[in-house]
Amino acid sequence: xxxxxxxxxxxxxxxxxxxxxxxxxxxxxxxxxxxxxxxxxxxxxxxxxxxxxxxxxxxxxxxxxxxxxxxxxxxxxxxxxxxxxxxxxxxxxxxxxxxxxxxxxxxxxxxxxxxxxxxxxxxxxxxxxxxxxxxxxxxxxxxxxxxxxxxxxxxxxxxxxxxxxxxxxxxxxxxxxxxxxxxxxxxxxxxxxxxxxxxxxxxxxxxxxxxxxxxxxxxxxxxxxxxxxxxxxxxxxxxxxxxxxxxxxxxxxxxxxxxxxxxxxxxxxxxxxxxxxxxxxxxxxxxxxxxxxxxxxxxxxxxxxxxxxxxxxxxxxxxxxxxxxxxxxxxxxxxxxxxxxxxxxxxxxxxxxxxxxx
Amino acid sequence: xxxxxxxxxxxxxxxxxxxxxxxxxxxxxxxxxxxxxxxxxxxxxxxxxxxxxxxxxxxxxxxxxxxxxxxxxxxxxxxxxxxxxxxxx
Numbered sequence: 089x090x091x092x093x094x095x096x097x098x099x100x101x102x103x104x105x106x107x108x109x110x111x112x113x114x115x116x117x118x119x120x121x122x123x124x125x126x127x128x129x130x131x132x133x134x135x136x137x138x139x140x141x142x143x144x145x146x147x148x149x150x151x152x153x154x155x156x157x158x159x160x161x162x163x164x165x166x167x168x169x170x171x172x173x174x175x176x177x178x179x180x181x182x183x184x185x186x187x188x189x190x191x192x193x194x195x196x197x198x199x200x201x202x203x204x205x206x207x208x209x210x211x212x213x214x215x216x217x218x219x220x221x222x223x224x225x226x227x228x229x230x231x232x233x234x235x236x237x238x239x240x241x242x243x244x245x246x247x248x249x250x251x252x253x254x255x256x257x258x259x260x261x262x263x264x265x266x267x268x269x270x271x272x273x274x275x276x277x278x279x280x281x282x283x284x285x286x287x288x289x290x291x292x293x294x295x296x297x298x299x300x301x302x303x304x305x306x307x308x309x310x311x312x313x314x315x316x317x318x319x320x321x322x323x324x325x326x327x328x329x330x331x332x333x334x335x336x337x338x339x340x341x342x343x344x345x346x347x348x349x350x351x352x353x354x355x356x357x358x359x360x361x362x363x364x365x366x367x368x369x370x371x372x373x374x375x376x377x378x379x380x381x382x383x384x385x386x387x388x389x390x391x392x393x394x395x396x397x398x399x400x401x402x403x404x405x406x407x408x409x410x411x412x413x414x415x416x417x418x419x420x421x422x423x424x425x426x427x428x429x430x431x432x433x434x435x436x437x438x439x440x441x442x443x444x445x446x
Numbered sequence: 447x448x449x450x451x452x453x454x455x456x457x458x459x460x461x462x463x464x465x466x467x468x469x470x471x472x473x474x475x476x477x478x479x480x481x482x483x484x485x486x487x488x489x490x491x492x493x494x495x496x497x498x499x500x501x502x503x504x505x506x507x508x509x510x511x512x513x514x515x516x517x518x519x520x521x522x523x524x525x526x527x528x529x530x531x532x533x534x535x
Contacts, residue, residue, distance in 0.1 A: 121459075146456070146489075147500060147533070148498060148501055148531070148533070149456075149457065149490070149501070150488060150489060150492075152488075165461075165485055172493070174493045176493070179493070180493065
Protein backbone atom coordinates (compact mmCIF):
# COMPACT_ATOMS: atom_id res chain seq x y z
CA UNK A 89 0.00 0.00 0.00
CA UNK A 90 1.23 3.49 -0.78
CA UNK A 91 2.58 5.43 2.15
CA UNK A 92 1.43 9.05 2.29
CA UNK A 93 2.78 11.81 4.48
CA UNK A 94 0.73 14.90 5.18
CA UNK A 95 2.52 17.89 6.70
CA UNK A 96 0.58 20.74 8.25
CA UNK A 97 2.56 23.88 9.06
CA UNK A 98 1.06 25.94 11.87
CA UNK A 99 2.07 28.76 14.25
CA UNK A 100 2.88 26.02 16.79
CA UNK A 101 5.06 23.82 14.66
CA UNK A 102 4.71 21.15 12.01
CA UNK A 103 2.26 18.29 12.43
CA UNK A 104 3.07 15.20 10.41
CA UNK A 105 0.37 12.67 9.58
CA UNK A 106 0.97 9.30 7.96
CA UNK A 107 -1.27 6.93 6.03
CA UNK A 108 -0.56 3.49 4.66
CA UNK A 109 -3.86 3.10 2.87
CA UNK A 110 -4.05 5.85 0.28
CA UNK A 111 -5.12 8.40 2.88
CA UNK A 112 -7.88 6.33 4.43
CA UNK A 113 -6.21 6.01 7.80
CA UNK A 114 -4.24 9.16 8.52
CA UNK A 115 -2.82 9.20 12.02
CA UNK A 116 -0.74 11.87 13.69
CA UNK A 117 2.83 10.58 13.51
CA UNK A 118 4.58 13.45 15.29
CA UNK A 119 4.58 17.12 16.24
CA UNK A 120 7.83 18.69 15.05
CA UNK A 121 9.46 22.09 15.59
CA UNK A 122 7.22 23.01 18.54
CA UNK A 123 7.21 26.70 19.27
CA UNK A 124 8.17 27.68 15.74
CA UNK A 125 5.75 28.97 13.13
CA UNK A 126 6.03 26.84 9.99
CA UNK A 127 4.77 28.66 6.91
CA UNK A 128 6.57 26.91 4.05
CA UNK A 129 7.24 23.22 3.47
CA UNK A 130 8.81 21.09 0.76
CA UNK A 131 8.57 17.31 1.16
CA UNK A 132 10.24 15.03 -1.34
CA UNK A 133 11.75 11.60 -1.68
CA UNK A 134 15.52 11.74 -1.48
CA UNK A 135 18.17 9.10 -0.98
CA UNK A 136 15.59 6.45 -0.13
CA UNK A 137 13.90 8.53 2.58
CA UNK A 138 11.68 11.57 2.99
CA UNK A 139 13.50 14.90 3.06
CA UNK A 140 11.52 17.81 4.51
CA UNK A 141 12.59 21.43 4.28
CA UNK A 142 10.64 23.93 6.35
CA UNK A 143 10.67 27.70 6.45
CA UNK A 144 10.06 28.75 10.02
CA UNK A 145 9.75 32.03 11.86
CA UNK A 146 9.51 33.11 15.48
CA UNK A 147 8.41 36.55 16.65
CA UNK A 148 11.50 36.79 18.83
CA UNK A 149 14.13 35.01 16.73
CA UNK A 150 13.20 35.63 13.12
CA UNK A 151 13.21 33.18 10.18
CA UNK A 152 15.17 29.96 9.75
CA UNK A 153 15.32 26.99 7.41
CA UNK A 154 14.98 23.58 9.05
CA UNK A 155 15.74 20.23 7.45
CA UNK A 156 14.86 16.63 8.18
CA UNK A 157 16.31 13.82 6.07
CA UNK A 158 14.40 10.98 7.71
CA UNK A 159 10.68 11.69 7.52
CA UNK A 160 10.83 14.02 10.49
CA UNK A 161 12.67 11.79 12.96
CA UNK A 162 15.52 14.30 13.24
CA UNK A 163 15.76 17.99 12.42
CA UNK A 164 18.56 20.51 12.09
CA UNK A 165 18.66 24.23 11.56
CA UNK A 166 20.57 25.11 8.39
CA UNK A 167 23.22 27.79 8.73
CA UNK A 168 21.95 29.93 5.91
CA UNK A 169 18.49 31.08 4.98
CA UNK A 170 17.09 32.99 2.02
CA UNK A 171 17.40 36.63 2.95
CA UNK A 172 18.79 40.00 2.05
CA UNK A 173 22.35 40.89 3.07
CA UNK A 174 22.84 42.83 6.28
CA UNK A 175 23.30 46.14 4.52
CA UNK A 176 20.12 45.77 2.47
CA UNK A 177 17.32 48.30 2.76
CA UNK A 178 14.86 45.39 2.98
CA UNK A 179 14.02 43.26 5.99
CA UNK A 180 13.90 39.49 6.32
CA UNK A 181 10.57 39.03 8.04
CA UNK A 182 9.35 35.58 7.02
CA UNK A 183 9.89 32.77 4.53
CA UNK A 184 6.62 32.49 2.62
CA UNK A 185 7.26 29.87 -0.02
CA UNK A 186 9.70 27.12 -0.89
CA UNK A 187 9.68 25.22 -4.17
CA UNK A 188 11.63 22.35 -5.66
CA UNK A 189 10.78 22.61 -9.35
CA UNK A 190 12.79 19.85 -10.99
CA UNK A 191 13.18 16.31 -9.61
CA UNK A 192 16.25 15.96 -11.86
CA UNK A 193 17.88 18.92 -10.06
CA UNK A 194 17.21 18.23 -6.38
CA UNK A 195 19.93 20.68 -5.33
CA UNK A 196 17.87 23.58 -6.71
CA UNK A 197 15.18 25.22 -4.61
CA UNK A 198 13.53 28.62 -4.75
CA UNK A 199 12.20 30.75 -1.92
CA UNK A 200 9.83 33.68 -1.68
CA UNK A 201 10.03 35.88 1.40
CA UNK A 202 8.62 38.94 3.14
CA UNK A 203 9.76 41.67 2.44
CA UNK A 204 8.93 40.45 -1.02
CA UNK A 205 11.98 38.93 -2.62
CA UNK A 206 13.03 35.85 -4.55
CA UNK A 207 15.98 33.63 -3.75
CA UNK A 208 17.52 30.52 -5.27
CA UNK A 209 19.79 27.81 -3.96
CA UNK A 210 21.72 25.41 -6.16
CA UNK A 211 23.30 23.45 -3.33
CA UNK A 212 20.22 22.22 -1.45
CA UNK A 213 20.01 25.22 0.87
CA UNK A 214 23.67 25.42 1.86
CA UNK A 215 23.75 28.89 0.31
CA UNK A 216 21.13 31.21 -1.15
CA UNK A 217 21.41 33.86 -3.83
CA UNK A 218 19.05 36.79 -4.17
CA UNK A 219 17.36 37.06 -7.56
CA UNK A 220 18.02 40.75 -7.49
CA UNK A 221 16.65 41.30 -10.97
CA UNK A 222 13.28 41.27 -9.18
CA UNK A 223 14.40 43.39 -6.24
CA UNK A 224 15.68 45.94 -8.74
CA UNK A 225 12.50 45.96 -10.83
CA UNK A 226 11.64 49.60 -11.57
CA UNK A 227 8.31 49.23 -9.76
CA UNK A 228 9.97 48.14 -6.49
CA UNK A 229 9.80 51.52 -4.71
CA UNK A 230 6.02 51.50 -5.08
CA UNK A 231 5.34 48.05 -3.64
CA UNK A 232 2.91 48.14 -0.73
CA UNK A 233 2.10 45.42 1.79
CA UNK A 234 -1.27 43.78 2.15
CA UNK A 235 -2.79 42.64 5.42
CA UNK A 236 -0.50 39.63 5.52
CA UNK A 237 2.64 41.60 4.76
CA UNK A 238 4.63 42.35 1.62
CA UNK A 239 5.00 38.75 0.62
CA UNK A 240 6.22 36.81 -2.36
CA UNK A 241 3.93 33.90 -1.70
CA UNK A 242 3.56 32.09 -5.03
CA UNK A 243 6.22 30.74 -7.38
CA UNK A 244 4.93 28.87 -10.43
CA UNK A 245 7.58 27.07 -12.45
CA UNK A 246 6.30 26.36 -15.96
CA UNK A 247 6.21 22.57 -16.28
CA UNK A 248 6.96 22.88 -20.01
CA UNK A 249 9.73 25.48 -19.88
CA UNK A 250 12.17 25.88 -16.97
CA UNK A 251 12.98 29.43 -18.05
CA UNK A 252 9.42 30.63 -17.54
CA UNK A 253 8.26 31.45 -14.03
CA UNK A 254 5.31 33.39 -12.66
CA UNK A 255 5.26 35.00 -9.23
CA UNK A 256 2.42 36.20 -7.05
CA UNK A 257 3.27 39.11 -4.76
CA UNK A 258 0.84 40.69 -2.33
CA UNK A 259 -0.20 43.35 -2.63
CA UNK A 260 1.68 44.13 -5.84
CA UNK A 261 0.76 41.79 -8.69
CA UNK A 262 1.91 39.06 -11.03
CA UNK A 263 5.47 38.99 -12.34
CA UNK A 264 6.67 36.82 -15.19
CA UNK A 265 10.05 35.86 -16.54
CA UNK A 266 10.81 34.09 -19.81
CA UNK A 267 14.56 33.96 -19.23
CA UNK A 268 14.93 32.11 -15.96
CA UNK A 269 14.77 35.23 -13.82
CA UNK A 270 17.20 37.49 -15.63
CA UNK A 271 14.38 39.92 -16.38
CA UNK A 272 10.83 40.33 -15.13
CA UNK A 273 7.69 41.95 -16.46
CA UNK A 274 4.41 42.61 -14.75
CA UNK A 275 1.44 40.56 -15.96
CA UNK A 276 -1.76 42.09 -14.58
CA UNK A 277 -3.68 43.00 -17.73
CA UNK A 278 -7.40 42.45 -17.12
CA UNK A 279 -7.21 42.15 -13.32
CA UNK A 280 -9.15 44.70 -11.29
CA UNK A 281 -6.87 46.85 -9.20
CA UNK A 282 -7.38 47.31 -5.47
CA UNK A 283 -6.52 50.32 -3.28
CA UNK A 284 -3.22 49.34 -1.72
CA UNK A 285 -1.99 52.84 -1.01
CA UNK A 286 0.53 52.67 -3.82
CA UNK A 287 0.54 55.53 -6.27
CA UNK A 288 1.83 53.28 -9.05
CA UNK A 289 -1.11 51.97 -11.11
CA UNK A 290 1.04 49.01 -12.17
CA UNK A 291 1.55 47.76 -8.62
CA UNK A 292 -1.95 47.66 -7.15
CA UNK A 293 -2.96 44.03 -7.45
CA UNK A 294 -3.40 41.74 -4.47
CA UNK A 295 -2.77 38.28 -5.86
CA UNK A 296 -3.76 35.48 -3.51
CA UNK A 297 -2.79 32.33 -5.44
CA UNK A 298 -1.98 31.27 -8.99
CA UNK A 299 -1.93 27.75 -10.45
CA UNK A 300 -0.94 26.41 -13.87
CA UNK A 301 -3.01 23.97 -15.91
CA UNK A 302 -1.45 20.48 -15.64
CA UNK A 303 -1.14 19.99 -19.41
CA UNK A 304 -1.85 23.32 -21.17
CA UNK A 305 1.17 25.36 -20.12
CA UNK A 306 -0.29 28.66 -21.29
CA UNK A 307 -3.38 28.39 -19.11
CA UNK A 308 -3.20 29.85 -15.64
CA UNK A 309 -5.83 30.39 -12.99
CA UNK A 310 -5.92 32.87 -10.15
CA UNK A 311 -7.69 33.50 -6.89
CA UNK A 312 -7.48 37.25 -6.42
CA UNK A 313 -8.47 39.59 -3.60
CA UNK A 314 -12.05 39.71 -4.86
CA UNK A 315 -11.97 37.87 -8.17
CA UNK A 316 -11.36 34.50 -9.78
CA UNK A 317 -9.54 34.67 -13.08
CA UNK A 318 -8.18 32.62 -15.94
CA UNK A 319 -5.50 33.36 -18.50
CA UNK A 320 -5.22 31.44 -21.77
CA UNK A 321 -2.10 33.24 -22.92
CA UNK A 322 0.47 32.68 -20.17
CA UNK A 323 -0.66 35.72 -18.15
CA UNK A 324 -0.54 38.24 -20.97
CA UNK A 325 -4.21 38.82 -20.14
CA UNK A 326 -6.72 37.68 -17.54
CA UNK A 327 -10.48 37.15 -17.70
CA UNK A 328 -12.94 36.65 -14.87
CA UNK A 329 -14.38 33.18 -14.48
CA UNK A 330 -16.90 33.47 -11.66
CA UNK A 331 -20.10 31.77 -12.89
CA UNK A 332 -21.67 29.92 -10.01
CA UNK A 333 -19.69 31.66 -7.27
CA UNK A 334 -21.59 33.29 -4.42
CA UNK A 335 -18.38 34.93 -3.29
CA UNK A 336 -15.23 35.62 -5.26
CA UNK A 337 -13.13 36.38 -2.16
CA UNK A 338 -10.82 33.67 -0.89
CA UNK A 339 -7.20 32.68 -0.61
CA UNK A 340 -6.20 29.24 -1.88
CA UNK A 341 -6.57 27.67 -5.29
CA UNK A 342 -5.44 24.24 -6.39
CA UNK A 343 -5.72 22.27 -9.61
CA UNK A 344 -5.62 18.50 -9.88
CA UNK A 345 -3.83 16.46 -12.57
CA UNK A 346 -7.25 16.14 -14.24
CA UNK A 347 -7.61 19.90 -14.47
CA UNK A 348 -10.18 20.30 -11.69
CA UNK A 349 -9.90 23.63 -9.91
CA UNK A 350 -10.82 24.03 -6.27
CA UNK A 351 -11.09 27.15 -4.14
CA UNK A 352 -12.40 27.92 -0.64
CA UNK A 353 -14.34 31.19 -0.83
CA UNK A 354 -15.10 33.23 2.24
CA UNK A 355 -18.13 35.39 2.91
CA UNK A 356 -16.33 38.60 2.00
CA UNK A 357 -13.17 40.62 2.43
CA UNK A 358 -14.63 42.18 5.57
CA UNK A 359 -15.91 38.86 6.94
CA UNK A 360 -13.26 36.26 6.33
CA UNK A 361 -14.99 33.04 7.20
CA UNK A 362 -17.20 30.50 5.42
CA UNK A 363 -20.50 32.17 4.62
CA UNK A 364 -23.03 31.39 7.37
CA UNK A 365 -20.48 29.04 8.88
CA UNK A 366 -21.05 26.46 6.12
CA UNK A 367 -17.78 24.65 5.45
CA UNK A 368 -17.61 24.11 1.70
CA UNK A 369 -15.27 24.07 -1.26
CA UNK A 370 -16.09 25.40 -4.72
CA UNK A 371 -15.06 23.15 -7.58
CA UNK A 372 -14.93 23.45 -11.36
CA UNK A 373 -13.93 20.39 -13.34
CA UNK A 374 -12.17 20.64 -16.68
CA UNK A 375 -15.41 20.25 -18.63
CA UNK A 376 -17.54 22.57 -16.55
CA UNK A 377 -18.03 26.27 -17.16
CA UNK A 378 -19.36 27.19 -13.74
CA UNK A 379 -18.41 26.58 -10.16
CA UNK A 380 -20.28 24.21 -7.87
CA UNK A 381 -20.32 24.03 -4.10
CA UNK A 382 -19.11 20.76 -2.60
CA UNK A 383 -19.60 20.04 1.07
CA UNK A 384 -20.13 16.27 1.12
CA UNK A 385 -18.06 14.82 3.92
CA UNK A 386 -16.93 18.16 5.33
CA UNK A 387 -17.84 18.94 8.94
CA UNK A 388 -21.43 20.12 9.19
CA UNK A 389 -21.12 21.89 12.52
CA UNK A 390 -21.03 25.68 12.12
CA UNK A 391 -17.50 26.52 11.03
CA UNK A 392 -16.67 30.21 11.08
CA UNK A 393 -13.19 29.69 9.74
CA UNK A 394 -11.41 29.80 6.40
CA UNK A 395 -8.53 28.30 4.45
CA UNK A 396 -5.33 30.29 3.94
CA UNK A 397 -3.58 30.52 0.59
CA UNK A 398 -1.04 27.77 1.17
CA UNK A 399 -3.26 25.56 3.32
CA UNK A 400 -4.60 23.62 0.37
CA UNK A 401 -2.66 21.27 -1.91
CA UNK A 402 -2.93 18.41 -4.36
CA UNK A 403 -0.58 15.44 -4.46
CA UNK A 404 0.78 13.44 -7.36
CA UNK A 405 -2.20 11.09 -7.33
CA UNK A 406 -4.69 13.96 -7.47
CA UNK A 407 -5.86 13.78 -3.88
CA UNK A 408 -6.66 17.19 -2.44
CA UNK A 409 -5.99 18.30 1.12
CA UNK A 410 -6.90 21.36 3.12
CA UNK A 411 -6.45 22.79 6.60
CA UNK A 412 -8.56 25.56 8.10
CA UNK A 413 -7.75 28.55 10.24
CA UNK A 414 -9.40 26.69 13.12
CA UNK A 415 -7.19 23.66 12.66
CA UNK A 416 -9.49 21.19 10.94
CA UNK A 417 -7.94 19.02 8.23
CA UNK A 418 -9.79 17.29 5.39
CA UNK A 419 -8.92 15.41 2.21
CA UNK A 420 -10.57 14.22 -0.99
CA UNK A 421 -9.53 11.18 -2.98
CA UNK A 422 -12.15 11.66 -5.73
CA UNK A 423 -11.26 14.94 -7.42
CA UNK A 424 -13.08 16.99 -4.81
CA UNK A 425 -16.42 15.18 -5.18
CA UNK A 426 -16.41 14.27 -1.49
CA UNK A 427 -14.22 14.98 1.51
CA UNK A 428 -13.20 13.23 4.66
CA UNK A 429 -12.11 14.98 7.84
CA UNK A 430 -8.98 13.84 9.62
CA UNK A 431 -9.58 13.54 13.34
CA UNK A 432 -7.44 16.25 14.92
CA UNK A 433 -7.84 19.81 16.14
CA UNK A 434 -4.65 21.59 15.22
CA UNK A 435 -3.57 25.20 15.46
CA UNK A 436 -4.28 27.48 12.52
CA UNK A 437 -3.18 25.73 9.31
CA UNK A 438 -0.70 27.88 7.38
CA UNK A 439 0.79 25.41 4.92
CA UNK A 440 -0.42 21.97 3.83
CA UNK A 441 1.76 19.58 1.82
CA UNK A 442 1.33 15.92 0.94
CA UNK A 443 3.73 13.31 -0.42
CA UNK A 444 2.81 9.81 -1.54
CA UNK A 445 5.88 7.65 -1.86
CA UNK A 446 6.47 5.83 -5.14
CA UNK B 447 38.50 34.22 29.74
CA UNK B 448 36.04 31.45 29.05
CA UNK B 449 32.46 32.40 29.71
CA UNK B 450 29.33 30.28 29.43
CA UNK B 451 26.27 31.57 27.56
CA UNK B 452 23.00 29.82 28.33
CA UNK B 453 20.27 29.91 25.74
CA UNK B 454 16.48 29.46 25.85
CA UNK B 455 15.03 25.98 25.44
CA UNK B 456 13.57 26.77 22.06
CA UNK B 457 16.99 27.66 20.66
CA UNK B 458 18.64 24.55 22.01
CA UNK B 459 17.29 22.59 19.04
CA UNK B 460 19.26 24.91 16.79
CA UNK B 461 22.62 23.83 18.17
CA UNK B 462 21.86 20.65 20.11
CA UNK B 463 23.09 21.93 23.44
CA UNK B 464 21.96 24.14 26.33
CA UNK B 465 24.83 26.60 26.29
CA UNK B 466 27.92 27.62 24.42
CA UNK B 467 31.34 28.71 25.57
CA UNK B 468 32.88 31.98 24.46
CA UNK B 469 36.43 33.20 24.97
CA UNK B 470 36.29 36.95 25.72
CA UNK B 471 37.71 39.59 28.06
CA UNK B 472 34.96 42.18 27.82
CA UNK B 473 31.21 42.04 27.55
CA UNK B 474 31.36 43.89 24.26
CA UNK B 475 33.70 41.30 22.83
CA UNK B 476 31.54 38.45 24.12
CA UNK B 477 28.45 39.85 22.46
CA UNK B 478 30.34 40.41 19.25
CA UNK B 479 31.39 36.77 19.19
CA UNK B 480 27.87 35.66 19.98
CA UNK B 481 26.58 37.68 17.05
CA UNK B 482 28.97 35.83 14.79
CA UNK B 483 27.86 32.37 15.86
CA UNK B 484 26.71 30.75 12.62
CA UNK B 485 23.38 29.45 13.90
CA UNK B 486 22.66 31.49 17.02
CA UNK B 487 23.84 34.84 15.71
CA UNK B 488 20.93 35.47 13.32
CA UNK B 489 18.42 34.29 15.93
CA UNK B 490 19.61 36.66 18.66
CA UNK B 491 20.74 39.66 16.68
CA UNK B 492 18.90 41.58 13.99
CA UNK B 493 20.43 42.26 10.59
CA UNK B 494 21.67 45.64 11.79
CA UNK B 495 23.61 44.01 14.61
CA UNK B 496 21.32 45.03 17.44
CA UNK B 497 19.81 42.52 19.82
CA UNK B 498 16.40 41.49 18.56
CA UNK B 499 13.46 43.36 20.05
CA UNK B 500 12.04 40.42 22.03
CA UNK B 501 15.38 39.06 23.20
CA UNK B 502 17.26 40.04 26.34
CA UNK B 503 20.84 39.22 27.17
CA UNK B 504 21.76 39.19 30.84
CA UNK B 505 25.24 39.65 32.18
CA UNK B 506 24.91 38.08 35.58
CA UNK B 507 21.75 39.79 36.90
CA UNK B 508 21.76 42.83 34.65
CA UNK B 509 20.15 43.12 31.25
CA UNK B 510 22.75 44.44 28.85
CA UNK B 511 20.23 46.84 27.34
CA UNK B 512 20.30 48.74 30.64
CA UNK B 513 24.04 49.17 30.67
CA UNK B 514 25.47 52.57 29.76
CA UNK B 515 28.43 50.85 28.16
CA UNK B 516 29.31 47.33 27.08
CA UNK B 517 32.99 47.98 27.80
CA UNK B 518 32.73 45.88 30.92
CA UNK B 519 35.59 43.66 31.97
CA UNK B 520 34.54 40.06 32.47
CA UNK B 521 35.51 38.31 35.71
CA UNK B 522 35.83 34.62 36.58
CA UNK B 523 32.40 33.21 37.30
CA UNK B 524 30.56 35.72 35.12
CA UNK B 525 27.77 34.26 33.10
CA UNK B 526 25.68 35.36 30.15
CA UNK B 527 22.12 34.30 29.55
CA UNK B 528 19.98 34.80 26.50
CA UNK B 529 16.36 35.17 27.54
CA UNK B 530 13.22 35.53 25.49
CA UNK B 531 11.54 38.68 26.75
CA UNK B 532 8.08 38.14 28.19
CA UNK B 533 5.76 39.23 25.44
CA UNK B 534 2.12 38.63 26.00
CA UNK B 535 -0.58 38.14 23.39
